[in-house]
Amino acid sequence: MTAEDRDREALSALMDGETQELELRRVLDSISSDPSLRDRWRRQQQVRELLQGQRRHLPDVDVSTRVREVLDAKRSVSRNPIWSMAVAASVTLAVVMGGQQLLMPSSGVTPAPVVSELGGAVVPVFGAQPVQASLGAQSLPVSSRQASGAQSAGQSIAAVYERLARDRYHRLNGRHAASAAQSHPAPYISYVRVPELKLEAPDSE
């Protein structure tokens, strides 16, 4: 087997996701030094994406450079255990968010909360399940937008109800104080809680 054959075989393994990191580095070195191998890599990418129906336009982007950058960055930060944890966390985030992106309805409709039927409550992570992380994948920004859209809608509802709660507190706490004074061991404390003088008789049947 020639060196060229080995490179082609390694390239196929790389496309199938079966390459170890050391082998990956070797292939990337070969790609950077061999224009024909780089063309082959690019063609294989395009064919693969067309077969999988992923490709809607054909930008000629050589992702090998990007893959190398990621690997180099990973090696440099891996020396610091704290940063390693950060990398692991970011990968986990990418996996979860990727899962959301894949399974999120494309209609843009906010998923129905599971915990509560009320807006402003906890919105579940819709379709969050582990998927294979893909270096260079562009799904994260999209899913981030979708997630932040749902989150901002929830926050908006929460803000409405926080305003309503504040308004009702100012409007109704005088009446509540009159009722609470019946049970409090120091009844006047119920009235002092009310900022302004809004004493009302407690409701009776």
Place this chain on the structure above:
Amino acid sequence: MFAFRNSSSKRLIQSNPCGRSLRAALVAWVLVALSPQVLAQADEQCVLSAPPEKALAAMMQAASDVSFEGTVLYERAGSRQFMTVASTAEASRGELRRMNAEANPRPEFWPIPSGSSKRICNVVEVYVSSLESGRIIAGRSTQRLTLRPRDTLRLTHLVDVDEATGLPLAMVTLDLDGQMLERYEYAAIEYGSDIPDTSVGNVVEAEYNRGRNIVPGYFLVSENPDRGIFVVSDGLATASVFVEPLPAGAPVGEGAIIEGATLTYTRGVRSASGGLLISVLGEVPFVTARLLADAVRPPLEDS
């Protein structure tokens, strides 16, 4: 009955096909209670024999039995007030002046509640009480009465009661995480000449109308079905439930704020009869407010 009067609801809805009037929206809902067994169990008289329970009874009776005049500091996040309070055992109301609000503050009046052994029994059922020696407050010897909830539906209260009169001279209210929500403490106090003997522990019976058990330990104590106002209490903590039409344009949702120990929880719901806004105000944890809002449902579901 912890329910809206719905005798006229059909008429209203028929005369107004849209069914969106205030009254039509309100009468379509009720607040449901727990099973009757729980209510019957809670109606039984309790025996107050342990020292903490006797101290609790004395404390809850003191407000209506003791004549006093004093200066109190009240604090919560972002608020600190000095006030003078005065109460005479013969009067039906006490007097309060906020000393930081204005020069020569005008008096405000607060009703003096009547003691009730049933109410004390309520408290004993849902709080674990303990008693230990306390510190000196306003020149008086006190005992520390700790009231810890038996569940997560109420707050914790640390009360320093006057050893001689039972009057609560200081009180701290804590949330479920032990964080202080509010506190008050007397700086000075003077009693009238007729200090009752709290060691006897006699409780003057007064009317304490306890209705259905809405949330564990919380009983309906008053309601105004026509106005959509309900009040529940566990004997110590109180929550008021207000039901009104959902403001135009408001989405379905929920939210809450807390000021000192008072939580205000709002929830907007929609039904066939229109949108409703349920507001719960009370010195209760968030979970309790939510449960009270959950108790609001159409009358047909009230089994």
